[in-house]
Amino acid sequence: MDTHRIEKGLAVPKPRPWFGRSIVNRLLANTTTYLTLGGDLNVCRSATAAITEYIERHTSGPDAAPLWVQRMRVDLATVAGGLGSCDSLGGTRIISRESVLKAAKLDSLDFFFTRHSIRHFDDDPVTWEEIESAVEAAQSTPSVCNRQSWSVHVYPRGDAADAVLATQNGNAGFGHTASQILVITVDLRTFVYVGERNQGWIDGGMFAMSLVYAFHALGIGTCCLNWSVDRQTDQQLRSIAAIPDHESVIMMLAVGRLPETLPVARSLRRPSAELVKPGHLWADTTQARAGGATR
Ligand SMILES: Cc1cc2nc3c(=O)[nH]c(=O)nc-3n(C[C@H](O)[C@H](O)[C@H](O)COP(=O)(O)O)c2cc1C
Structure with missing residues (x-):
């Protein structure tokens, strides 16, 4: 959960500087403990990669890392030391719209x-x-x-x-x-x-x-x-x-x-127009009552 909190924080347009300090600290501490207990190495790698990217992204500018991050780097290096390559297992990655559209294209529904x-x-x-x-x-x-x-x-x-x-x-x-x-x-x-x-x-x-x-x-x-x-x-x-x-x-x-041919139930569907509804706020409803509804 905490790895994902870091990943998703890094996936927004403008991550808040040093967001989630307590989560990052907790994640590193828990990863250290979990590793000691013989936990799943990929889970540890994923957490390590997320924390590493978190630090790298925040220190890519001219500002020095705060003291708590400098301390954390030491512990992170200890954890990362025994894990081998972690990069592809956590943090974020860049994808292109083109690659998504190409792979997801269906000729019809x-x-x-x-x-x-x-x-x-x-x-x-x-x-x-x-x-x-x-x-x-x-x-x-x-x-x-x-x-x-x-x-x-x-x-x-x-x-x-x-x-x-x-x-x-x-x-x-x-x-x-x-x-x-x-x-x-x-x-x-x-x-x-x-x-x-x-x-x-x-x-x-x-x-x-x-x-x-x-x-x-x-x-x-x-x-x-x-x-x-x-x-x-x-x-x-x-x-x-x-x-x-x-x-x-x-x-x-x-x-x-599937056999060559087979019967299936027709299972009539409700028309989609029946289920797609413009979302209204109670405030809109009050206004609509006063002045006529709009879509
Ligand atoms: C959660 C769930 C439980 C279902 N349970 C049964 C079941 O116990 N027996 C069965 O013959 N069909 C079961 N169905 C299938 C439905 O009857 C079927 O999905 C529905 O009539 C629509 O038909 P279709 O799947 O052929 O489009 C279940 C469907 C769902 C989603």
Whole structure:
């Protein structure tokens, strides 16, 4: 979280000089401790790179670094010494509009209109590599402070998938034909204050959607399977599947290959004009009442 606070502070047009001093100090202290405890080296490298860029960006001008930064440099050098190259793992990087537009260009929005919930799968299994590849793409989903709380538990067709599906109420007639059943979870330990009590549902839901589209991009069919259950059913799943208590289940996802032809539900959509609404302030409403509404 703190690494990301530094990164995002450096990504704005005009970072406030020496913004977030207490965060930078805390990040360096925690990185030092975490490293001593045998923590994930890339997490340490990412923090080190962010702090290094923070100092470099602030000292590129004529002004001398404040005393606290001079002291911090010594500790930073100690941490960085054992980490090797950190640069590409943290801080910011420059991208061009052209590169984004080129890579993101779709000829039409048919990519979205051709995704359907698939309830009729081919026998040919989806490979582990394909699942990893879809997950890697879905990893680019934004998450609060880049916390990436999500996990994907994979249950292959057969006994494992059937056991998990037995706890879910929307897979009758097709769940058992899916190549794998994925259980998407979030790690509640990544959410730290009461205001974040629902954040897991947001981050987990967004990740799940990315995963659905990643499979779609690979030509693999999916069907979301709700986990709208009471505590007893949640416990029932946990008594079968090795899902740690600190993970909340967001939903399941049936994945499998598409047959040559297959039926899909039409699933009529509401017209978008119905959902796109000009945002109004209460103040506008009062004015509108007095003088006539404008768009
Ligand atoms: C969170 C979530 C849970 C869902 N659960 C189920 C389910 O349990 N069984 C099922 O057959 N479809 C399930 N669906 C699929 C919806 O029925 C489907 O997305 C919707 O009707 C729109 O159709 P489409 O996905 O084909 O566009 C779920 C969808 C979402 C987003």
